[in-house]
Amino acid sequence: MISIDAPLDLADPQAEEFLDDLQGNILRGHGRDFAAHFLLRMIGEPRDVANWIGSFAESVTTALASRDLAAVWRSDRGVGEPFACIALSHQGYRYLGVSDEAIPLAGGAFKGPVDDRYFALGMKNQSNVPPPGRHYNDPPASNWEASYRGDIHALVILADNDNQRLAERIDLFRQAIDGVFEVAALETGRKLKKEFDRGTLVIEHFGYQDGVSQPLMIKQKIEEEVARRGNDHWSPEAPLSLALAPDPAGGYGSFLVFRKLEQNVLGFSQALVDGSAVMGVSPEEVGAMAVGRTTDGIPLVGDRPADPAVDPNDFHFDQDPDGSACPFHAHIRKTNPRGDIARILGGFDAFERARRIVRRGITYGERPDLSDGGPPPSSGVGLLFMCYQSNLDSFIIQQEGSDGNDFVRPGTGVDAVIGQNESPVAQTWPSNGDVEFTMANFVRMLGGEYFFAPSMTFLRSLSEM
Ligand code: HEM
Known part of the structure; x- marks a missing residue:
């Protein structure tokens, strides 16, 4: 059994099986230059929606596939393969009729006082989490963009290095979800890059390099980074349990915040x-x-x-x-x-x-x-x-x-x-x-x-x- 109390050692004979049960983008970013984020509302019969998601699992890029695709991409530096993953909100689980016991609970080394209420109440209601829950200062949901004010049940990310191929996948996806989901919002992202003296860096809109400091949960990636950047003062190392929480259905998943x-x-x-x-x-x-x-x-x-x-x-x-x-x-x-x-x-x-x-x-x-x-x-x-x-x-x-x-x-x-x-x-x-x-x-x-x-x-x- 792989222990989530430590980083993952890719040399472990069980590592492949473990990665095959995990979605990509969690342990390592999908890394694609272009990405479409579908914020979805379930509208079909719950059983049909469940079946649809079950079939979509075939298109999801597992962490194992992600690792193998990254290795191919590193050797040929071509356009690479497309990426897809899916996540459900608490309301999404409820719509599907998943029982309370089967909805994931917070994991990690130090649980907070009201962790599972955070997920159950959702981002719109974060200010209603009872004490001693923590709160932040978001504007009320009534001031959010109209497309985010209603229920959101799922998030599907399609990502690609080929923007034209992504556009085609977006069209096909829209057709495929007809009658099952409606699209509350579709957000397309693209990496912003800038030339600096020390190389081409990925930046955010204020103009600063982003994505530099990340916790790392794979032993070999930690060793690589430590060899390059050092660890006299700071270690990027993290146990798998920093990101992974047990999925009551078996295996592991991860809570995903989207803003x-x-x-x-x-x-x-x-x-x-x-x-x-x-x-x-x-x-x-x-x-x-x-x-x-x-x-x-x-x-x-x-x-x-x-x-x-x-x-x-x-x-x-x-x-x-x-x-x-x-x-x-x-x-x-x-x-x-x-x-x-x-x-x-x-x-x-x-x-x-x-x-x-x-x-x-x-x-x-x-x-x-x-x-x-x-x-x-x-x-x-x-x-x-x-x-x-x-x-x-x-x-x-x-x-x-x-x-x-x-x-x-x-x-x-x-x-x-x-x-x-x-x-x-x-x-x-x-x-x-x-x-x-x-x-x-x-x-x-x-x-x-x-x-x-x-x-x-x-x-x-x-x-x-
Ligand atoms: C538009 C919004 C944001 C911008 C422009 C932004 C920008 C940046 C930049 C330029 C860095 C430094 C580069 C790096 O370490 O990767 C950074 C790091 C970071 N940001 Fe943000 N960020 C935003 C939102 C957020 C939010 C909402 C959070 C969490 C609540 C967050 C958490 C972090 C963390 C944890 C780091 C790494 C700090 C470290 O380990 O040293 N950021 N961000």
Whole structure:
């Protein structure tokens, strides 16, 4: 039996069977340049919907297939194979008639007080989770995009490196779901890339390299990353249980958070200019203090690796205890406090590490300004934020801390990149100084839901319902 209390060793004779029962995109990102996200509402007879999902299981890319396809792609660097996966919301499980005992429960090393209520109530009702549940500051669902206000039962992701082939698959998918699902929303994402001195990097719309720091759950990938980036200060290692929760039907799945986050790029850029006047440093330096990394991904704490092509991640905030280099309100410090929980709040490192998330977001929206030099957009572009975890509390604690003025210590102010707060207090730039300036509310939540990506055993069992 594979233990989920440790990373997966691909050399384990049972590893293949284990990966064959798991959907792709959880342990490793699908990595495709283009992706379509269908937010679906079930409309057919529950038995027909179940059968449909059972047949769709044939098209799902398992973690095993993902691994093999990645190996082929690495050798030929061609366009690669298409990718597909599916996840269900709590309401989706209920629609299918799945009994309460068969709906997945939160896993992970440290369960939160009300974990399973988070999933049951859904993202729209997160503010109604009873105490001691955690909450974040999303706008009410009545202010979300209209397509997200109703029930959402499933999320299907189709991804591809060939955008034309993806367009054809989108059309075929629409035909295939006729009478079974209606499409609440279809969100198409594409990787945004930019040339920097140290190479071509994947960026988000504010212009910063994204997807650098991820927990790793495969032994061989951990060894590779440690050899490249080092682990004197920070280890990317995580047990499988960081992302995987038991699926009551057998095997494992993972809770998946989906959020459409609109980015006000114009407002963010203007704030960097305004902040620069107040702080007496360049707009680039303000931006780096907001994110915690420069646009090309260099963290404000720790040394640069000798090889500029390496994405640096071997740093810890014990190297910057007073926030003089990377302020406490910086996005990467709010979301992954690397030691602040133990040092400032007296908590446990093991708890902090157990609240890491596996990010799988992709940017959406067009950026003609990047080629024609026009002003950056204030709407219409953003991040289809997605993350996997064994326990929704991991995402929730990060969003709560980012939206709050008092994490990781009173008066810190909100996360300068993602913080949503109607009464943000001014942050101190850097944290050991006396310069105050407010950066908040550049990201707007337009809609989303909590899902569970079930095991292949569960998906296949649906065709027998
Ligand atoms: C539009 C919204 C967002 C933008 C523009 C954004 C941008 C970034 C950037 C530029 C990085 C640094 C590069 C890296 O380490 O990969 C980063 C890291 C990270 N972000 Fe976000 N992010 C967004 C939303 C979120 C949300 C909603 C969360 C969770 C609540 C989150 C959690 C994280 C985490 C955990 C890291 C890695 C921190 C570390 O391990 O050092 N992000 N993000």
